[in-house]
Amino acid sequence: MNETNVIKVENVTTDRIFNISFELSLGEITAVIGPSGAGKSSLLTLLNRLTDPQKGDIFYYGKQLTTYPIIDLRRRIGMAFQSSSLFDGTVEDNLKFGPSLVGKWKKANGPLLLEKVQLPKDYLYRDVEHLSGGEQQRVALARTLANDPEIFLLDEVTSALDLQTVETIEKLLVQLAKEENKGIAMVTHNIEQAKRISDKVIFMENGTILEQGKTVDLLGTPQTEQLQKFLKE
Amino acid sequence: MAPTISNTSMLFLIVFVLIPVSLSYMYSLGLGKSITWSSLRGVIQLFLIGYILTYLFALPPLTGISIMLLVMITIATFHASKKGEGIPKVRLMIFLIILGVELMILSMWIGFGMISFTSEQVIPMSGMVIGNSMVAIGLALERMKSEFREGKGKIVAALSLGAKPQQASKIIIRKIVKAAMIPNVDGLKTVGLVQLPGMMTGLILGGVAPIDAIRYQIVISLSIFTCVSISAMLVTIALYRYFFNKNMQLIDIKSEA
Ligand SMILES: Nc1ncnc2c1ncn2[C@@H]1O[C@H](COP(=O)(O)OP(=O)(O)OP(=O)(O)O)[C@@H](O)[C@H]1O
Ligand SMILES: [Mg+2]
Numbered sequence: 001m002n003e004t005n006v007i008k009v010e011n012v013t014t015d016r017i018f019n020i021s022f023e024l025s026l027g028e029i030t031a032v033i034g035p036s037g038a039g040k041s042s043l044l045t046l047l048n049r050l051t052d053p054q055k056g057d058i059f060y061y062g063k064q065l066t067t068y069p070i071i072d073l074r075r076r077i078g079m080a081f082q083s084s085s086l087f088d089g090t091v092e093d094n095l096k097f098g099p100s101l102v103g104k105w106k107k108a109n110g111p112l113l114l115e116k117v118q119l120p121k122d123y124l125y126r127d128v129e130h131l132s133g134g135e136q137q138r139v140a141l142a143r144t145l146a147n148d149p150e151i152f153l154l155d156e157v158t159s160a161l162d163l164q165t166v167e168t169i170e171k172l173l174v175q176l177a178k179e180e181n182k183g184i185a186m187v188t189h190n191i192e193q194a195k196r197i198s199d200k201v202i203f204m205e206n207g208t209i210l211e212q213g214k215t216v217d218l219l220g221t222p223q224t225e226q227l228q229k230f231l232k233e
Numbered sequence: 234m235a236p237t238i239s240n241t242s243m244l245f246l247i248v249f250v251l252i253p254v255s256l257s258y259m260y261s262l263g264l265g266k267s268i269t270w271s272s273l274r275g276v277i278q279l280f281l282i283g284y285i286l287t288y289l290f291a292l293p294p295l296t297g298i299s300i301m302l303l304v305m306i307t308i309a310t311f312h313a314s315k316k317g318e319g320i321p322k323v324r325l326m327i328f329l330i331i332l333g334v335e336l337m338i339l340s341m342w343i344g345f346g347m348i349s350f351t352s353e354q355v356i357p358m359s360g361m362v363i364g365n366s367m368v369a370i371g372l373a374l375e376r377m378k379s380e381f382r383e384g385k386g387k388i389v390a391a392l393s394l395g396a397k398p399q400q401a402s403k404i405i406i407r408k409i410v411k412a413a414m415i416p417n418v419d420g421l422k423t424v425g426l427v428q429l430p431g432m433m434t435g436l437i438l439g440g441v442a443p444i445d446a447i448r449y450q451i452v453i454s455l456s457i458f459t460c461v462s463i464s465a466m467l468v469t470i471a472l473y474r475y476f477f478n479k480n481m482q483l484i485d486i487k488s489e490a
Contacts, residue, residue, distance in 0.1 A: 048393055049482070070481050071481070074392065074393055078393065081393075083386055140390075147394055
């Protein structure tokens with residue numbers, strides 16, 4: 001096994017995706033693209049065991065994913081969701097949820113996390129109910145960051161943000177990958193975003209991976225008719 | 234002793250049935266049959282219970298009370314568990330919860346000297362507690378299913394942050410218990426102002442002084458309050474785990490969009 005490929009998915013099938021194989025590495029951003037309903041979100045939930053494959057194997061550091069204690073696994077492979085999934089309460093309540101489960105929350109972490117996602121410090125004590133869609137999205141990302149995972153599964157985390165904020169989040173993701181050596185798999189509908197920050201791309205349609213490879217190759221010279229069509233739209 | 238309503242007077246109740254039935258014909262509501270049927274059924278049920286209670290009251294208290302409590306709790310269990318169809322072991326759990334709550338409140342009543350251990354006192358008081366717990370459990374079950382459906386995103390998010398099912402469910406348990414308690418909280422606010430509560434009405438009709446009747450009412454109202462909140466909390470705590478599989482995955486996540 002290539003040492004950098006910490007996650008290896010082999011011929012995985014569920015009721016929503018079929019015979020999928022790919023790898024994720026630390027220090028890299030992998031963009032998952034494809035039409036709505038392609039199975040992108042379903043693919044991510046397999047990696048932190050919110051769902052399990054019906055067939056096939058997933059390896060993490062060369063060992064079956066199922067051999068890891070599930071709670072530790074989910075803390076090491078963090079996920080941020082497509083639709084708002086914030087808990088009732090304040091921004092701080094949300095940020096401290098994960099760390100508090102293992103007694104690791106420090107009050108001082110709050111402002112630092114907010115700074116990373118470009119939210120003002122005084123947002124800590126705001127009720128999440130009164131935040132805008134984009135602000136909620138950033139709190140959700142900060143909540144995932146709070147657990148300091150090694151691998152990030154990000155499901156359209158910039159879809160509700162303005163251009164300037166998108167840029168900040170993209171910088172954050174690049175920094176996580178390149179400076180902190182995290183692995184990132186991100187679902188995005190934004191092809192330009194994939195071009196800007198991803199190292200690799202996975203293109204899905206109808207529950208299968210039609211193409212995958214280096215971003216420059218894949219988006220520069222798409223091989224399948226489906227991807228060519230998808231890129232034109 | 235309370236005055237009895239004579240048979241003749243009881244016969245005149247036919248008038249009380251005929252009025253809604255004729256209204257139903259007049260406006261073609263199509264309710265004639267069901268009004269007649271449910272009235273008849275109600276009368277028969279009450280007469281039956283009258284005879285059964287007379288029989289039970291004649292038995293030694295422990296026997297009479299045990300039989301009646303068992304019957305009431307069983308019926309309440311069947312009724313409440315209809316709302317929880319599809320949850321494994323829901324009947325057994327609900328039965329144990331209502332039984333536990335009833336035994337708890339009963340020992341408090343007796344222990345604090347509020348009532349004595351006689352069929353006449355224990356059975357009616359228990360009936361009210363059991364009936365209200367039944368309703369609260371039904372509400373809690375209904376709410377539980379909808380919270381797990383609507384709050385799915387939050388629960389899955391909690392799991393993904395490393396929460397155990399129990400910790401992930403905590404975020405919705407509050408809401409469920411609250412929903413089950415609200416009817417009683419609201420009820421207590423207007424108690425006695427709009428409608429005299431049933432038990433107090435009964436005691437007053439039976440010739441008990443109002444100032445004594447309210448003592449019973451206070452005991453029962455607060456007992457119901459306690460039992461309802463405990464029932465709702467216990468049913469949620471006992472059953473949340475069936476929404477997860479052994480890999481701490483939300484069961485719905487695969488089967489439902
Ligand atoms: N909980 C679920 N149970 C059953 N089927 C589901 C569930 N969620 C999604 N699906 C179905 O599985 C398929 C893949 O869904 P998925 O959410 O993974 O797609 P996606 O690529 O993330 O789409 P989008 O871009 O719209 O988010 C779709 O056909 C969808 O209808
Ligand atoms: Mg999706």
